[in-house]
Amino acid sequence: MKVWRRVLERRLRTRLRAKVALEIHDNTHTMLTFQRQRAMWRLRLHHMFLVAPDDVVQALASFVRKGDPDASVLLDKFIERNRVYIRRLSPAQMRKRIRLEPVGQHHDLERIYARLNERYFEGRIDAAITYGPAPRVKGPRKSIKMGSYSADSKVIRIHPALDQPVVPRYFVEWIVFHEMLHHVYRTRKGEDGRRCIHPPELMEHEKQFHDYARALAWERENLDLLLRARVTPA
Structure with missing residues (x-):
């Protein structure tokens, strides 16, 4: 998990052109959150994003950086396709x-x-x-x-x-x-x-x-x- 997190962190850092602090979680509702802290982006992502393809990582960066609506649609589709990885609560x-x-x-x-x-x-x-x-x-x-x-x-x-x-x-x-x-x-x-x-x-x-x-x-x-x-x- 740590290795995959570092890899994703590096992929995002390249696309955001800024420092990135990444936390991976197993939430059941909110799949991604982020905030800007001076020169750093802090992101909390569901573990499904660890193996996201390049187009999804690029969409994630575009959505974080400028709220791109097309990127938002692509991210929603990615989450829907990977809903099987979301832990179900009784x-x-x-x-x-x-x-x-x-x-x-x-x-x-x-x-x-x-x-x-x-x-x-x-x-x-x-x-x-x-x-x-x-x-x-x-x-x-x-x-x-x-x-x-x-x-x-x-x-x-x-x-x-x-x-x-x-x-x-x-x-x-x-x-x-x-x-x-x-x-x-x-x-x-x-x-x-x-x-x-x-x-x-x-x-x-x-x-x-x-x-x-x-x-x-x-x-x-x-x-x-x-x-x-x-x-x-x-």
Whole structure:
């Protein structure tokens, strides 16, 4: 590893025409970072770059030196081709990095999740749940994403605007139930080749929710209330 690092350091030094301090890492998200310190460039690169071909090293130097957009595209393609070398974390490991806050002032998501899991899924859903961070929005919202599910970390996030006394419990339960269904019915490609987030089976299964019609009606009548909700970012 040390020998390969020195070789890459020398290749970059030649192209950047400056001193280079290179650190190699095994991160799972950020593949490259850099900063200029007087006459030296400090770079942190994923170990996939150790055997990068000349065109990628040249693109790396161009991107570092002047933010070349064409170089950025080439680097993205190189990272995508070598994604197999990125260490995968288990869902449990990912969840350790996430701040889980399921208990709100008015609705306890963990309790809601547990009861739904027992009632509809026989306790088989293995996920975590939390209120998501409040998006920083200037002016009135035009739309609101009330929930999301990450298949990688198996974490359900609920918009904090739902943690209000005027939002009925059955409506929060419906949103949580919908996100739990994403754990059962995974995203797939449709016949047209596009990603299908809500397959027909999921939409049909959702109708089994005990207050489905009432929750839909409440959403239609009160969407403006959720859009106007003032949520303080953490």
